[in-house]
Each structure stands twice: as structure tokens, then as C-alpha cells.
Amino acid sequence: MRRAPSVILIVAAVVALGLVPVLAPPFYANLLVPFYGYAIALLGFNLLFGYGGLLSFGHAMFLGLGAYGAAVIAGVWGIKEFEIVLIGAALAGLVVALPLGWLVVRYTGIFFGMLTLAFGMLTHSVLFKFYHLTGGDSGMRVPRMRLLGLEFAAYNKIELMAGPFYYYCLALMLIAAFLMWRIVHSPFGLHLRSLRDNAQKALYLGVRVHQFRLAAFVISAIYGAIGGAILGFRTGLADPELVYWTHSGHLVFMTVLGGFSSFLGPIIGALALTLLQDQLQSYTQYWRFVLGAILALVVIFLPRGLAGLAADVGSFLSSPRRRPGPVQLPEHSQPGVLGPGLRRDDVA
């Protein structure tokens, strides 16, 4: 629906993001690099949560995997090509997620959330306790890497982040988003949504439930690992906090803030939280309280997130003669409806 204006909006947004390093001080471009990491990770996360109806509360483990993967490949083995690191991180995500997913996709709802949380905390305790392998709580250093074989020796770390690496990540996010768009709108994506809405009926119709959920889990893990590799390069460090359960909670937070029932929701959420957190931290040391309050308000009053709000405002403005304001709570807020309950026209 309304394909034309949204394409214009997306192009405008990409152009605006592309202009940030040119127009704004390097601080802002540097600030946005983690946003790209999170955006890529959340695109994958939302395949599982928004489209698959599976809430993982241990997804930060794959971000950790990517960051530690970068630390091992570039730091320990000395292969300082970021492309190889990305491929390595993706492979690591694949290798870990296959057996893990095979175990966890047999469960849904709260059991899926608890199992992923348990695996996440298991990973955290391994990273935290096995000091000689992982550096314990001080983590592992992620060295500076080459991009597309170029050294960028004239740039210091901030200039590299705010210049070449910024555009690199922007391109990476666009590729990741395009691929995810194709995945979501393929028959596979349709199968996944049917599993979310009514797994029993889908099974009856011949959908291979576990295989499809496993595929979604693995794809989301690969996206998570790639996002984690970006975060690792940005901070120059892979530490166990990346894998702690509260970080997984933050991933869910961003997704819900942006709106999990919309394709671009997670990206909007990642951007909103990155900017918000930066602003809040400069105003008050009690920024967690404000974030928590915002999360509570979004959960209670805006279950479809910022993207849902934007869609409501958009449809209100474009059709003034319609009855004012769509109902605030969509159907999934009603009892008895399982899963996040996406509205068809929100994704089309």
C-alpha cells in the first residue's frame, strides 16, 4: 500500500544518512556506526520475532559471537581484512546456530525465550570465566582492519569511523535490508508468518514447522554476528557485557520501540534508541530510568512502536474524510490471539 510515497521517504532517509559525515561533526557519524551494527542485527532478530513469533531473550549471544569472532580472526590470527572477518563471523553464526536452533525451535512462547536466555547466559559465563581463552571481564581487543583491502593509513580511528567505515556500514546495512526484504517477501517468509499465526493449521497444510523455524533462527544468527563484528570494530573490544541478558533485553527494546510489525521498525528503533541514549546520557546520569519509562509507555500505549505511529499518522493525513484516528490497539492486543499478530497491510 502507498508504495510510491514510502519509496520516496526511504530514498530521502538514505540520502540523509549519507550526508551525515559531510554536514555534521565527526562525532555524529561516529555515533551512528553502532546504529548500523544494531540495525543489521535487528533485521535478523525481527525475522525471528516479528515474522516468526519467536521471542529470543538471548540474541545478544550472536552479537558477542561476531565481536569475539572479529577479535580472534583479526587479533589472534592476524587476518586484518574486514571482509574475511565478516564472512568468518557469518560462518561462526551459522555453525553455532545450527545445532542450537535444532534444539530450541521445538519450543515456542515463554519456553523458547527461556531456552535462548539460558544459552545466552551459558555463553556469558564461558566468556567471563575462562580467562586464559577470552580475557575474562576485560574481553579481547579487536584491532584496526583493512576495508576492501585499503589501509586508510592517513586516517586516525575517529576519521576512519566517521568516514570510510561509516559508508561501508551504510552500504552493508542497505544490502542486508534488501536481502531481508527478499527473504520476508518470499514464499519462505509467508510460511514463517503462517507458523506464527497458527502453527497447527500450517502443519496441517504441510508446512515443515521445525525446518522453517530453524532456517529463520540461523539467518537471524548470521545477521546478529555480522552486526556484532561491526560493533567490535567500532569499540575495538569484544567483552562479555555484549552477551549479558540485559543486552538481549535492549535488542528487544529497540525492536519494540521501532515496531516489530513493520519491516523498517527495527531500523527505526535502533536509530531512535542510539540517538536517545546519547542525548539522555549527556543530560542525566539517570538515563536508564528515562529509557525504562519510555519502554513502559511504548509497551502500554504504542504496541506497534514508532513505525506503527507513523503509519497511523500517515493514513490519518492522507484520508481526512475517514473516521479520525485508527483504533490505537491492533487486534493482537486482544485476549486469545497468539503471537505478535501482524496486520497484513503493515508489511506489504
Added chain:
Amino acid sequence: MSAFGNILLGGIFHAAVLFLVAAGLQLVFGVQKIVNLACGSFYALGAYFGITFVTLALKAGMPQWTLLPLLLVAGAVMAVVGPPIERILRTVYDRDESFQLLLTFAMVLMFQDIIRFLWGANPTSLDNVQLVYGKIVAGDFIVPVYNLLVIAAAIGAAALIGLFLQRTNYGRLLRATAENRTMAEALGVNVRGIYAAVFTLGTLLGTVGGALVVPTAAASLDMAVEVVIEAFAVVVIGGLGSMAGALAGSLLVGLIRAGSLVFYPEFEILAIYLIVIGVLLLKPSGLFGKPAA
């Protein structure tokens, strides 16, 4: 032998405190079907308030031996945060469980800063009070009487909760609501009142657990998120919603933690989570839980 005894008692003490927190989690999940991540924040709140309350009371001239009753009172007072939070959670009772989980996560974030605001970021502790009740010494075997009292208090709490749920009229209404909310409501049970009561009781168990632990350990900002994952391990091992499971699970987790801290520290949390995953994969309903529908 004596080392073994010390480990055993340390583990049981930890289990006793953990049981209180896990029991609160179980109660809320059993009746309201909400996984309350904020139970760890209640625990931290109880701990910090316990320190302030006891320090003030002792300064005001209360005798030293009133430590345990003072802590219990402090924990009970802090349970006042329960009803307002239940009121907020009421807005999402009919929603998907991921929303409920997220709302309690929002509480975790907020309480962390509320505590930071009220008590500061540095760990606080209650000094020189653990031994006011003396200690029992037998060779190398040393145990503060306070620890034994806390273990006794936890056993007492378990017995009281059991009696309350099984024998009293209100307990029966509560179990009926847990079993089938719609049917209970149709039969005239005040479900809204029961939800408020259950959540407050769950809060009370958390705050009392936190208050009781402060004579033996410092209160820190991280204690909230740390105890959540342990309590969570307890309820998964024991079975979601089961009180007997909370008891067995907390004993298991307490003993494993104490044992691995002594023999192989790297395995402390690892061992617990391996058991959690094993239980979830082999018997997702837990040791004492009812099979999931």
C-alpha cells in the same frame, strides 16, 4: 569433613535466600502467567532499605538482638511498591506474553536508577552485625547463628506458603484462579483482587529475601540482574509455577554454586546453566511442574 560442612551450609544459606526470591517469581507466574524480571529489583530494594532501616534503628537505640525482626519489618515495608506496579502491569494482562516480559524489563531499568538515586552507585553493606547472635564453632567448622536463623526463616516461609495455598480458603481461590482464570471469574472470584494480592505477596518475598541477605553480603546495583538469572534457573529446574519445584531447585542451585566455587570456580554459573538447559530439553515442565499444555 569440616570444609565439606562449611560448603554445605554456605550452599543451604544461599538456597534459603534464593528460595524466597524464586517463590515470589513462581507465585506470580503460577497465578498471573507473567515472568516477572523485576523480582530481582525487589530483592535489591529490600537489601538497600534493610541496610538503611537497621542502621537507623540501631542508632535510635534498638538492641542488637532485634536485627532479624528489624530486617523482616524492613522487607515487609518495602512490599508497598507491589500494588502500584501491579496496577501498571494490569494494562497488559490481556496482551501477548512478550509485552508483559518487556514491561517488567522496563521496571528493571527504572529500579536500577531509582536505587542509584536513593543510595548511590557504590556498594553498601551492614558492618559487624552478622555475628550478633554469635557463632557455632566445632573444630574448623564455623557457622554464624544468623545464617541458621535465615535458613529457619526460609523453611518457615515455605511452610507458611504451603499451608496458605493448601489449607486456607483464600489459597484455594488462588489456586482455582491459577488453574482457570475465566472459570474462577465466572464463579464469582474477585480475580482482580487476587492478582493484586498475589503480586504484592510475590514482591514481599523478594524484598524480605533481599533484606535478610544484607548482614552477610554487600548490596550493589548489580545484585538485581544477577539474582534474576539465578532465580530464573531455579524455577526452570523446579518447574514453572511449582512451589515444591522452587524449594528443590533453589537447594540444587545453592549447593552446586557453593560446591563449584570451592572445587572449580570456572564452572559456577556454567554448571547451573548446563542443568537448566538439560532440564528444558529433556523435561521442559521441570522437575515438579505440570506438563505444558
